[in-house]
Each structure stands twice: as C-alpha cells, then as structure tokens.
Amino acid sequence: xxxxxxxxxxxxxxxxxxxxxxxxxxxxxxxxxxxxxxxxxxxxxxxxxxxxxxxxxxxxxxxxxxxxxxxxxxxxxxxxxxxxxxxxxxxxxxxxxxxxxxxxxxxxxxxxxxxxxxxxxxxxxxxxxxxxxxxxxxxxxxxxxxxxxxxxxxxxxxxxxxxxxxxxxxxxxxxxxxxxxxxxxxxxxxxxxxxxxxxxxxxxxxxxxxxxxxxxxxxxxxxxxxxxxxxxxxxxxxxxxxxxxxxxxxxxxxxxxxxxxxxxxxxxxxxxxxxxxxxxxxxxxxxxxxxxxxxxxxxxxxxxxxxxxxxxxxxxxxxxxxxxxxxxxxxxxxxxxxxxxxxxxxxxxxxxxxxxxxxxxxxxxxxxxxxxxxxxxxxxxxxxxxxxxxxxxxxxxxxxxxxxxxxxxxxxxxxxxxxxxxxxxxxxxxxxxxxxxxxxxxxxxxxxxxxxxxxxxxxxxxxxxxxxxxxxxxxx
Amino acid sequence: xxxxxxxxxxxxxxxxxxxxxxxxxxxxxxxxxxxxxxxxxxxxxxxxxxxxxxxxxxxxxxxxxxxxxxxxxxxxxxxxxxxxxxxxxxxxxxxxxxxxxxxxxxxxxxxxxxxxxxxxxxxxxxxxxxxxxxxxxxxxxxxxxxxxxxxxxxxxxxxxxxxxxxxxxxxxxxxxxxxxxxxxxxxxxxxxxxxxxxxxxxxxxxxxxxxxxxxxxxxxxxxxxxxxxxxxxxxxxxxxxxxxxxxxxxxxxxxxxxxxxxxxxxxxxxxxxxxxxxxxxxxx
Numbered sequence: 168x169x170x171x172x173x174x175x176x177x178x179x180x181x182x183x184x185x186x187x188x189x190x191x192x193x194x195x196x197x198x199x200x201x202x203x204x205x206x207x208x209x210x211x212x213x214x215x216x217x218x219x220x221x222x223x224x225x226x227x228x229x230x231x232x233x234x235x236x237x238x239x240x241x242x243x244x245x246x247x248x249x250x251x252x253x254x255x256x257x258x259x260x261x262x263x264x265x266x267x268x269x270x271x272x273x274x275x276x277x278x279x280x281x282x283x284x285x286x287x288x289x290x291x292x293x294x295x296x297x298x299x300x301x302x303x304x305x306x307x308x309x310x311x312x313x314x315x316x317x318x319x320x321x322x323x324x325x326x327x328x329x330x331x332x333x334x335x336x337x338x339x340x341x342x343x344x345x346x347x348x349x350x351x352x353x354x355x356x357x358x359x360x361x362x363x364x365x366x367x368x369x370x371x372x373x374x375x376x377x378x379x380x381x382x383x384x385x386x387x388x389x390x391x392x393x394x395x396x397x398x399x400x401x402x403x404x405x406x407x408x409x410x411x412x413x414x415x416x417x418x419x420x421x422x423x424x425x426x427x428x429x430x431x432x433x434x435x436x437x438x439x440x441x442x443x444x445x446x447x448x449x450x451x452x453x454x455x456x457x458x459x460x461x462x463x464x465x466x467x468x469x470x471x472x473x474x475x476x477x478x479x480x481x482x483x484x485x486x487x488x489x490x491x492x493x494x495x496x497x498x499x500x501x502x503x504x505x506x507x508x509x510x511x512x513x514x515x516x517x518x519x520x521x522x523x524x525x526x527x528x529x530x531x532x533x534x535x536x537x538x539x540x541x542x543x544x545x546x547x548x549x550x551x552x553x554x555x556x557x558x559x560x561x562x563x564x565x566x567x568x569x570x571x572x573x574x575x576x577x578x579x580x581x582x583x584x585x586x587x588x589x590x591x592x593x594x595x596x597x598x599x600x601x602x603x604x605x606x607x608x609x610x611x612x613x614x615x616x617x618x619x620x621x622x623x624x625x626x627x628x629x630x631x632x633x634x635x636x637x638x639x640x641x642x643x
Numbered sequence: 644x645x646x647x648x649x650x651x652x653x654x655x656x657x658x659x660x661x662x663x664x665x666x667x668x669x670x671x672x673x674x675x676x677x678x679x680x681x682x683x684x685x686x687x688x689x690x691x692x693x694x695x696x697x698x699x700x701x702x703x704x705x706x707x708x709x710x711x712x713x714x715x716x717x718x719x720x721x722x723x724x725x726x727x728x729x730x731x732x733x734x735x736x737x738x739x740x741x742x743x744x745x746x747x748x749x750x751x752x753x754x755x756x757x758x759x760x761x762x763x764x765x766x767x768x769x770x771x772x773x774x775x776x777x778x779x780x781x782x783x784x785x786x787x788x789x790x791x792x793x794x795x796x797x798x799x800x801x802x803x804x805x806x807x808x809x810x811x812x813x814x815x816x817x818x819x820x821x822x823x824x825x826x827x828x829x830x831x832x833x834x835x836x837x838x839x840x841x842x843x844x845x846x847x848x849x850x851x852x853x854x855x856x857x858x859x860x861x862x863x864x865x866x867x868x869x870x871x872x873x874x875x876x877x878x879x880x881x882x883x884x885x886x887x888x889x890x891x892x893x894x895x896x897x898x899x900x901x902x903x904x905x906x907x908x909x910x911x912x913x914x915x916x917x918x919x920x921x922x923x924x925x926x927x
Contacts, residue, residue, distance in 0.1 A: 292778065308770070403892070410889035415882025422892065579891065598921045599708075608923040615777035619785050623917050624869065625892050630918050633775055635785065 172485065175492040177279045181266045184273075184356065187217040190225060190379060191362035193232035194372025199225050201380055206355055209276035210489050210498040210533040218355050221378035223387050226347070229376040230393040233318040233345040236373030241345050242315060246302035253298030253340060255368040260291040263364065267357055271329055272489040274356040276498030276534070277452050279490050289614055290333040293632075296616035297337035300637060304342065307634050313641040315343030316419055317395035320388045324401045325351035325500050326455040326556075331400050332358055334631045336375060337616075342640035344396065345374045349388055352381040353501045386412075394418060398639065400457075403554075403580070403625050421629025421639040423457065423621055425554040426582030429575035430460030430611060431597065433568075434469045436587035440609065442476045445560070448585060448611040450484060450496055450538050454558040455504070457626070458583035460611055462551060463540075463562045464571055470564050474542065481538050482525035496558060499534040508536050508557030515541045515550035520561070546577055554580070568593065572600045581623030585611045604630070654684045654828070656691060656852065657835035659698030660845020666690045671853070673829060676740020684828045687853035692820065692861040695849035699792045699818040700867055702846030707789045707816035711765035718761035718814055721841040725754050728837060732802060732830060739801055739827050752904055753806045759907065760810035767815055767912055780925045787916040789816035790894055791869030794862035796855060798875040801827035804903040805834060808874045811911035813847055820849045820868070822859060824875065828852035856880070863887040870894035870915050 187203070189196045201220030208215055221229065241249070260267065267290075268282040277286075305311045319339045323331035328350055339346050350358035358377050365375045378384055382405075389397055389409050396419040399409050403425040413420050430448050432441045448460025465473050489497035499505040516522050520541040529535040540560040544551050550561045565571040575584055584603040586594055594608045604622045607613060614620065619635035621627060629639045654673075655662040664670075669686035706714070725732070729750050736746035771787040793812045798804035801824050812819045823831035835850045851858060855875065863871055864887040871893050873881055881897060888895050896914045 407889050407892060410892060411886050414885030414889060417897070424892070594923065598919070604917065604919060606919065606921045608921060610781070610922055610924050613777075613779070613781065613922050615775070615779070615781075615783070617775045617777050618783050618922070619773075619775070619918050619920050621918070623790075627892060628894055633785065633920075634773055635918050 172493050174488070176488065177269055177490045177492055179269060179273070179490065182270045182273065184215055184270070188355070188359045188379070189219045190221050190229070191359065191375070191377040192225070192229045193376065194366065196362070199379065201225070201384070204352055204381065206274060206353065208273050209500050210530070212532055215274060215356065218379045220380040221384045221387070226378055226384065226387040226391060229347045229378050230318060230391050232373035233347050233376050234393055236371055237317055237345040240371045241340070241374045242343055244343075246304060246343070249340065249343065250298045250301035252368060252370055253294050253301060253337065256364060256370070257291050257294035257298060259364045259367050260287070260294060263360070264291065267329060267360060269490065270360060271357050272497070274354050275325065275328060276489050276500050278494040278497045279492055280494065281452060286327055286330045289616070290329050293330075293333040293616040294337045297341040301341040304637065304641070307637050309638065309641050309643040313643055316640060316642050317344060318393060319344045319346045319396040319398060319640065320391065320394040321346055321348040321398045322385045322388065322401065323348065323350055325354040326452060326457070328354040329357040329361065332361060334400070335398050338631070338636045339398070339640045340374065342637060344640050347376045347378060347388060347394070349378050349380065349385050352379070355379045389413070396420070396640065399423070406627055419639070422627035423629070423631060424625065424627040425580055426457045426459065426622065426626050427462060427552065427554055427578045427580045428458055428460050428583040428585065428603065429462045429464050430585035431464045431571045431575055431587065432466065432469070432473060433588035433593065434466040435589045437589065438469065438473055438476055441473065441587040442480050444585065444587060444609070444611040445477060446480055446484070449560045450558050451612050453496055453499055453536070455500060455556055456612065458605060458612065460583075460585050461555060461559070461561060463560055464565050464574055465562065466571075467564045467566050474562065477540070478523065478525065481540070484525070484538050486527055486535065486537060487530060496538060499536050499557065502534055504556065505534040505536060508555055508559060511550055511553060511555045512539060512559055515544070515548060515561070518548045518550070520544045520548055520550060546574060552578065568597065572597065576600070576602045579625040582626035583607065651682070654682050654832045654852070656685050656687055657832065657839070657848070657850040658691065658695045659701070659849065660839060662835070665853070666694070673826070675738045681738055682829060684832070684852045687851040687858060689861045691851055692858055692865065695820040695851055696792060696865050696867055698846035698849050699820050702844055703791060703818045705844055706813070706818055706847045709816070711768065714814060714816065715761050715764035717842050718757055718764060718810065721837060721843065722754050722757035722761060724837045724841045725757060728833070731833060735830050735833055736802060749803050753803045756803065756806050756907065757810055760814045760912070763909070763912055764814045767909070767916070770909070771913060771916060771918070775920070782923045782925055783920065785918050785920040787815065787913070788919050790915045790917055791817060792867060793817045793819050793915050794865070794868045794871040795819050795821040796859050796862070796871070796873055796875040797821055797823050797831065798900070798903065799824040799827060800903045801830040802834065804874070805831055807903050807907060808872055808911065809848060811907070812872070812915055815912060815916055817915050818847045820862060821851065822855060822862065822875070823850055823852045825853070825855045859884055860887055863893070864890060866891045868893060870896070872896045872911070872914070873898045874900065
C-alpha cells in the first residue's frame with residue numbers, strides 16, 4: 168500500500184528578505200565596492216537578494232574596525248562583561264530561531280526539519296557554551312591569564328552557514344578577539360541577520376564584522392597583514408592554498424577541511440540501527456557534510472542483508488521542498504556543486520561500480536540529486552577517494568577487523584569515522600586505531616558545543632568545540 | 644704519552660635501529676672549536692630521508708600502541724644510559740669548543756630533560772584529554788593521540804637542544820626523523836648509540852647528519868611525514884619549508900627557542916598531538 172503525504176509547508180512569512188544587502192563593518196551596514204552578486208534559492212533558482220562584494224579597501228576597512236575594537240573595547244573588557252554579550256546573543260538567536268531556520272533553508276536548500284531541529288539549537292548552544300568560558304579562561308589549562316590573539320579572519324562554507332559562523336565567532340569573542348567573517352557567497356543571508364542580532368545585543372561596533380563576496384574576498388582577508396589569526400572551514404584544496412599563503416608570516420591558522428569518513432558495520436551490529444546511522448551519516452544535509460559517512464565498510468557476512476535493508480530505507484526518503492516539514496533530503500546548494508556530484512557519480516559508473524537510487528521524482532526547477540549508493544566499489548575508485556560532498560554512498564566490504572582498520576585509514580583525510588558493533592571491547596579497539604578526529608560508535612553525525620571537532624592529516628588541524636576549541640583563539 | 648694508537652669511531656647515520664652510511668657514499672668534515680679535524684660525518688641524501696621516513700612509519704604502529712607506562716619506562720631508560728656515558732658526552736661537547744664545566748652542565752641538563760619527558764608519557768592524556776558533558780544521552784570523551792611521523796630539524800645546541808626536541812616528540816607515541824645540527828652532529832650519533840641500547844624499538848628515532856639546506860626541504864615536502872619541527876631552521880628559510888609542508892597539511896612548529904636550558908613546559912609535547920573524540924550512546 169502506498170501512502171501519500173499531504174504537503175506540510177513551513178510558512179515563509181516569518182522571513183523578510185530585503186532586495187539587497189551590504190557589508191557589516193564597524194557596527195554599520197555599508198556598501199561594498201566590488202561587483203555585487205545574487206544569492207538564489209537552490210530549490211527553485213529564484214533570486215533572493217543582491218549582495219555587496221567587499222573589495223580590497225572594504226576588507227581593509229573591516230580589519231581596521233576590528234583592530235580598533237580589539238584595542239579600545241573588546242580586548243580590555245573584563246571576561247564577565249564579554250560573557251554577558253555572548254549570552255545576550257545566544258538568547259536573541261533563540262528568540263529569532265524560527266526566522267533564522269526558515270531563512271537558512273531558503274538560502275541553503277536544507278530541509279526545515281534539519282535547520283529547525285539541528286542547526287539552530289546548536290547555534291544557540293554554541294554561543295551559550297562559549298559565553299560561559301569568557302570569564303573562566305584562566306581555568307582552562309592554558310595558564311593563569313591567557314591572552315587573545317587579536318583580529319581573527321574567518322572564512323566559512325555554505326553547508327551549515329549559521330552553525331559554522333557560531334563555531335567561529337563564539338570562541339573567538341569569548342577569548343577576547345574581534346573578528347572579520349566572510350560567509351560563503353551562496354549562503355550569506357543568515358550571517359547578515361546575525362549582524363542585525365549583534366546590533367540588537369548592542370555589541371560594541373567593530374567586534375563582529377561581516378564581509379561578503381566570493382573567493383577573491385576570502386583571499387584578500389586571508390592575505391591581509393592586519394589579521395593575527397585565520398580560521399577556515401572548507402575544502403582541502405583551499406585549505407592548502409591558505410597554508411601556503413600564510414607560510415612564514417607567523418599568523419596562527421586553524422583549518423577544518425574535507426573528509427571521506429568510513430562508517431564500519433560489523434556482523435554483530437544491530438542492523439536496523441546501523442541502517443538509520445548510515446542514512447543519517449550520508450544523507451543528512453544532502454551529504455553536504457565534511458564528516459559525512461561517505462564510505463560504508465560492511466562486513467562481508469552481513470553485506471547482502473544490510474544492503475537490502477538500506478535500500479528499503481532509502482526508498483522511504485522524501486526528496487523535495489526544503490520548507491516542507493516532511494522533507495528528508497533537500498536541494499543541492501548550487502549548480503556548481505550539483506555538477507561536481509554528477510561528475511564524480513559518472514566516474515563511479517565509468518570505473519565499474521554499480522549505481523543504485525530509489526525511484527524518486529525530483530522537482531523540475533532547482534538543483535536536485537537523488538540519494539545514491541554505489542556497490543562493488545574498489546579502494547582505488549575516485550568515489551572511494553575523493554570527497555563528493557553530496558548524497559552519494561560508496562559501499563565496500565571487509566572480512567576482519569584489521570582489514571576494516573586498514574581500509575578505513577586508507578585515505579589522506581581523517582576527520583571522522585563510524586563503528587557499529589554490539590561488542591564494547593571491539594568499539595574501543597577500533598576507536599584506538601581509526602585515524603580520525605571524531606569517532607562515532609553506534610551513532611553518527613552528532614555534534615555538541617562541549618565536544619571537540621576537527622581532523623587528522625589532510626582534514627586540517629585545530630579543534631572547534633569544548634575546552635580544546637579555546638586554544639585556537641588564545642596566544643598559547 | 645702512550646704509544647698506543649687510539650681506535651676512532653666511524654660516525655654513521657641511524658635508520659631503523661641500524662647504523663648505515665649514507666647511501667650516497669658522501670661524508671663531510673666536522674671540525675672542533677678551533678678548526679681542527681674531528682671526524683668525517685655521513686652526509687645524508689634525499690634517499691636517506693626517504694629510508695628514514697619509511698622506517699619511522701613502520702615503527703609508528705608499534706610505538707604508539709605501547710602503553711604510555713611502557714614508553715615512559717623506555718624514555719627513563721634512555722636517561723639512565725645517557726647518565727652512564729656522561730664522560731663520553733662531556734668530552735664530545737668539550738671538543739666542539741665548550742669548556743669542561745659547561746659541557747658537564749649541558750650533559751646534566753640533557754639527562755634531566757629525558758627524565759622530565761619520561762614522566763610525561765603517562766600524564767599528558769589526563770592533562771590534555773577530557774570527558775565532555777554533551778547535551779544528550781551520550782558518553783563522550785577526548786584523548787590526545789600522536790600525530791604520526793614527525794620530521795625534526797634539530798637546533799645547533801648539540802646535545803641539550805637535540806634532546807629537547809626529540810624527547811617530547813616520541814614521549815607521546817610519535818616516531819621521528821631527525822636532521823642533526825650541521826656543524827655539531829657528532830653528539831647526535833653518540834646519542835643514537837644510547838637510544839639503540841635503551842630498548843627503544845628501531846625506527847622510533849632516526850637520525851641523519853648532513854646539510855640542513857639539502858635535507859630539510861625533502862623532509863618538509865615528504866607526503867608521509869605528518870608534522871615538522873623547524874627548531875633548527877634559520878628565520879629566512881622558514882617560509883619555503885612551510886610552503887612545502889602545506890602540500891599535505893603538516894603540523895608545523897616554527898623556530899623560536901634559543902635558550903634550551905630554560906624550563907621546557909608542555910608546548911613541544913602538545914604540538915604533535917591530535918585530539919580524538921569518541922561518542923557512544925548511553926541506554927539500556
């Protein structure tokens with residue numbers, strides 16, 4: 168029997184998108200001197216707003232505003248006062264969370280169920296968590312009176328626009344730094360609402376500056392001599408460029424880059440739970456997740472049964488309108504990203520892997536890609552080596568735990584990994600050997616402000632979250 | 644004066660627990676503080692760097708898999724062996740131009756530094772790790788883990804500086820490929836003899852002597868090296884090495900310390916650690 172869902176759209180009326188947006192510098196919204204660009208709704212390709220581009224002079228202005236605020240106001244301010252500003256921001260985010268969730272889904276394409284239940288609660292929690300650190304830094308294990316670094320230049324990606332902003336701004340401000348942040352060019356809107364939140368919180372001008380633009384604006388920010396610290400989340404390729412740019416300058420850098428996580432399922436795992444974890448691991452946020460469980464490593468003896476259950480589960484995923492509360496998989500964020508996912512999926516077929524997607528009707532307009540899995544994947548295949556950053560799962564098999572470890576670690580990345588087994592000692596044995604910054608055992612894609620996150624190897628360096636996340640913004 | 648002719652030592656490299664000559668067959672002259680000939684040291688090549696990295700990678704699984712207690716025991720054993728050879732090291736440092744009392748003082752400090760780091764092996768996890776109170780039914784903990792193979796460009800302080808950069812790297816379970824001081828490499832090779840007799844598994848520390856300018860770029864660009872300590876690199880060479888290190892996103896510890904007798908703190912220990920966070924649901 169086939170049940171139909173009635174549409175359950177979230178109202179857009181809570182959001183008021185202006186026709187154009189400027190930069191946020193020194194507490195004011197100002198124009199940019201670069202060529203403006205458009206942010207579109209990836210679910211229907213309609214233009215949402217025109218956004219200013221910051222050129223060299225604009226970036227310089229923002230860095231100077233941040234420097235002044237650091238020296239005159241934010242740096243000298245007692246931690247307990249900084250804390251209260253951050254608590255204010257956390258509360259305003261909670262108050263405006265519905266508006267921010269809807270706007271995030273419109274600008275990014277992610278399902279409202281995720282922006283509402285995952286992104287926004289985590290954003291508020293992150294500010295709330297780091298607010299509490301601002302007056303306790305002397306107890307964090309970095310000496311009695313650890314000092315801030317100064318002005319932080321922060322460049323964030325489009326997959327979790329507001330959450331990545333929170334991961335960057337909350338610890339930086341708690342430690343006494345000021346920031347110039349560049350949101351991704353396809354998802355700038357929630358960052359600009361955040362600027363308004365800073366004004367509502369009466370955050371001193373210049374403590375938070377938002378400069379919008381594409382890669383060139385990011386390069387200008389990273390290369391600016393007035394920046395003391397660079398924090399970047401994005402691709403490994405750009406991360407390496409940044410590391411080269413910064414070489415020899417003495418600027419501090421933390422990088423949170425790509426991944427190709429193995430999700431390892433042993434034959435004693437609770438298969439239905441594992442299936443949920445696999446689906447959450449790779450189809451959460453359309454697979455636009457650096458720590459996505461994009462390589463399923465399943466023990467040979469249960470591979471057939473697991474795949475049958477996984478396919479049955481995938482067939483129930485609802486792909487479509489991001490603002491529909493029943494939607495599981497939303498729109499791909501951009502035409503460019505869609506082209507990349509298609510190209511790698513075609514490479515998967517061309518290299519001999521078996522492609523499968525459930526029957527799935529995709530909307531006519533917008534950027535869409537059906538949940539997809541590949542079987543018969545070899546470790547040498549591009550779809551087993553390169554980050555696809557889309558709803559595409561590569562399935563490999565193994566026989567022994569040692570083989571699982573060998574295959575899981577056979578990647579230049581090392582951001583995350585998953586383990587599914589009922590045997591506790593095996594979980595810990597695997598967790599010891601997996602070369603990844605986050606290991607989810609019998610769960611996947613869980614995040615919390617108290618939990619350090621970040622990669623090994625070419626997934627970058629530095630940690631965000633927890634006590635460890637403070638180190639990135641302190642002169643230690 | 645005795646008419647017995649002394650038996651000199653051939654100073655070779657230390658790779659994978661063995662003492663080979665450079666595959667290149669080259670050597671270079673090492674003089675004493677007054678410019679008199681002391682010895683010919685091996686002049687390592689790119690291929691020696693490659694072999695040393697291979698040995699370090701091979702040793703990493705075993706060394707990082709030892710218990711922290713066992714690593715601490717072995718590092719302490721290094722201190723014991725070093726103490727037992729005090730006279731030899733004092734003579735060797737004296738030959739580089741250090742007065743006897745200063746040479747003696749430097750050996751004392753080097754021994755004490757091994758002891759300091761030996762004790763850290765089974766404590767750094769408690770200090771750098773954490774149990775994280777996440778808002779959900781999960782057990783969540785973070786532990787520091789070794790970064791992997793660490794390239795070390797040692798400073799010119801021939802023994803204390805060398806010990807100060809090698810001990811923190813291996814105390815936490817990393818393995819090391821070390822480029823010794825170019826003008827004063829002999830104590831490094833004698834230290835290798837100490838390491839070779841301290842139950843330290845072969846390959847955990849690999850020591851190369853030769854031209855820094857030739858070897859450091861290969862180490863910085865090697866794709867199977869996870870991190871690099873630039874302690875002995877001149878300021879004007881840092882940029883080029885950091886650019887090379889970016890190719891596989893090595894963790895880079897820039898130079899900055901000149902007084903190796905100062906209290907070391909934990910910065911060099913934590914520079915080559917990764918934080919791993921493990922989640923598991925709590926339930927019945």
